[in-house]
Amino acid sequence: MTTRIIQYKKPRLKNPVFIEGLPGIGNVGRIAAGYIVEQLKAEKFADLLSTHFMPFVLLHQSSAVHVLKNEFFYYKAKKKGERNLIILVGDSQSIDPVGHYEIVEEILKYVKKLGVKEMFTLAGLSVGEMPEHPKVIGAVSEPELIKKYKKYGIDFDAGSKLGTIVGASGLLIGLGRYYGIKGVCLLGETVGLPIIPDPRGAKEVLKVLSKILNIKIDVSKLDKKVKEMQEFIKKIQDVQSKAIAQMMKREIKPKKEELSYIG
Amino acid sequence: MTTRIIQYKKPRLKNPVFIEGLPGIGNVGRIAAGYIVEQLKAEKFADLLSTHFMPFVLLHQSSAVHVLKNEFFYYKAKKKGERNLIILVGDSQSIDPVGHYEIVEEILKYVKKLGVKEMFTLAGLSVGEMPEHPKVIGAVSEPELIKKYKKYGIDFDAGSKLGTIVGASGLLIGLGRYYGIKGVCLLGETVGLPIIPDPRGAKEVLKVLSKILNIKIDVSKLDKKVKEMQEFIKKIQDVQSKAIAQMMKREIKPKKEELSYIG
């Protein structure tokens, strides 16, 4: 394969902004980006498949299946002041380190061809305990962006406390510079358990992002939405854990009896 | 290599149906597909080798060896109402996630070239305890197939209970759509221990499949056949576990004495 993008329709968008939200800490990024897709009724135009996702298919309620994938949507600006958007959501991130780089570079090459010069990546920031008022922490591809976005209530003073951003949200803004794309990573504070989707962190990220992009996002239905997603997300993670545990058990548990062994 | 198909003879078949049965839960798929090959006296025409199989050879009774492989057979329809068949059985599935995708895509590319537009993948479904009357659960590449195959006694209501299908049987129907091949996965219920081949789950899958394909499969000799296969299958799995355990032991057990170490 190894990572490939299947385009169903080529969107023609002037100066689009790219938004990424994939599964991660608290699923903050995945929830926020998925909610934007739904609220704006964004249109699907491409799938990304990769050998670096888990080798299984997901069963829908209908008994139909689909392989793990990331999906590209676009939204065409309708009012003055709005921006054209390309949004990436998905079932999974890479399950090995090498795959993270490969997938992120495929994404960057692709959105560059679609005219993207600016992006926002959405993620969660684990703070150990449930924050009372979750903040939105910011990280940037270049310092000049801080001045531009500080007014939107993003905390840009966390550089000293935090160390790194792991996975697609970090790599996209880190590697973006080699593709001429500037980026801000918005991190919503959350407890930090990957298996518990956190709508509160996602809500704060959505508030900041909708102000920046000048779009209207009705966050009142988010809690209900998250409950629906939770079941689906849990299903993926459960089976993923089980699948890997099963693989490992099968592989590393040798039989007790001592047969002769050739080597 | 990394995955390659060695064709010994090119079968010319009109509109063939592809059937896959590789080792997995209860070896249900492997047993069922292997039994079809034998009962129909299907003819071998190609081997699939892969660097994603374990790096060892199997010793036959005769002291001859062969590398792990998957094997393609074909059956040419003899009576009216029968379908031409291409059947894949084998010693092993990929031992790493990336390999699953690579091998499945090689298979799909190959059978597409042979004219395949429809497939049935056979697998086991672990239900934790020995089911009294094992059911055959179905999953499909697209919902329209449910209507077509519901009458054959397949349970298509399991989508909500089940999460995923791991390995080749799932990926084949999940990725098939990108190759224009529709598919149904037939899952025979079984206890779920990979090392115990389960003829009962396989028998149910065979009953359903022979009705769909309008072929006669005498399942009365299946139990005897499974006993013969069991020994061979056990041999592979034992040694595979041992080999990996040995590799890991050699690698992660450092010596006790503290020698100086350069880094």
Add this chain to the structure above:
Amino acid sequence: MTTRIIQYKKPRLKNPVFIEGLPGIGNVGRIAAGYIVEQLKAEKFADLLSTHFMPFVLLHQSSAVHVLKNEFFYYKAKKKGERNLIILVGDSQSIDPVGHYEIVEEILKYVKKLGVKEMFTLAGLSVGEMPEHPKVIGAVSEPELIKKYKKYGIDFDAGSKLGTIVGASGLLIGLGRYYGIKGVCLLGETVGLPIIPDPRGAKEVLKVLSKILNIKIDVSKLDKKVKEMQEFIKKIQDVQSKAIAQMMKREIKPKKEELSYIG
């Protein structure tokens, strides 16, 4: 890289026999093949390097280093009845499953170009306890070879007891058929601890092989030779274990204090 052969001199040999002996169970194969190289004063003509060997260099007594490698030697028949030989010995086998296939196929492609149509791979067979009279077990690429070589005291009745041959010695004869090369694997019985080189198993293998090839090998100096090799082999294995242990320790031991973590 990923696996490459660097040829220093192209040997012109009529119908050469290929002999392989790499590190493995009891280092039987490595010892036997290395001893042939020395006794016949075979000439080095090529190196094989691979990214699938451990990423370190070995320090010689002289403080010079070399990367892990496999080495090709040749011996030109001097007397009537002798055969031209190509011998492969080395520091290491692949440290991952995929690499075994890759390296073995590079070797087969290369020796095929040099005119090889027949080969002997040398290995150890772990029998759990020190055998009083170590036997030489045989495995073949095709059954017809058994008749040809049975008279040399090889036990070809072990197919039922043994399951597999792991690593290069097995894969070479298993994959050889796809390159038109027939092969016999000679397995000397040994206790089976990889870190203890076993000269006794190697001695039996050498006796059988020298009869087959009609060459004179003085095995009386083997014990002394093994002691010298032992130190070198032990050094590689110690450091290999340490290196991997160190890598793993560094990677999987997280800090105790709970810092905030971004994901």
Add this chain to the structure above:
Amino acid sequence: MTTRIIQYKKPRLKNPVFIEGLPGIGNVGRIAAGYIVEQLKAEKFADLLSTHFMPFVLLHQSSAVHVLKNEFFYYKAKKKGERNLIILVGDSQSIDPVGHYEIVEEILKYVKKLGVKEMFTLAGLSVGEMPEHPKVIGAVSEPELIKKYKKYGIDFDAGSKLGTIVGASGLLIGLGRYYGIKGVCLLGETVGLPIIPDPRGAKEVLKVLSKILNIKIDVSKLDKKVKEMQEFIKKIQDVQSKAIAQMMKREIKPKKEELSYIG
């Protein structure tokens, strides 16, 4: 990607010497090479990125990020007797064995094109306890170099005690011969804990190297410098450990409840 060098400026240097110092035991090599870059005000001219580094970005104090990388600097000789230098420092080495080979060969190909025929790689040698007077141990790509460099106080008698040199410092001098580049590895003795940067071992390496290269390095500010670096280095290593631990936890911890599982 998988490993690539991004050149910002092509240095034109006559007969440059290549110096490498990447993170490792005691960070001796990284500290020493980094200090040379600073003292000589060497100019940055290229970055090396690799999919074999951890998939995360580092956050600077400023909230800007960068992906893990290795950096090339050059220094143009200013006085008679000085040599032109190319210096490589960086955040990380490969996290998997295959990557070490790949990255080292990309470096060798690149510096060969820049005219390099001689190199010094800098590393730490773990001796288990804090050495009172850390020695500098030497290893060479070919024995003739020992005579040339013995007079600089390098201990070339350690070959028998030591076994191997793991990682870039070793592979560079081991693989250098295939690129026509001769090399010496200078190993400063240190306790051997990778997470504690050791300025004392680095100081000894710097003393030796500055004599060889005939450059002036004021080592008096090294201790202060190391304290600054320590915090940054610690941050990378902490998060790297955490990230891997988290990945593993997420993957191998299956849920307690026994759901049905398809395979």
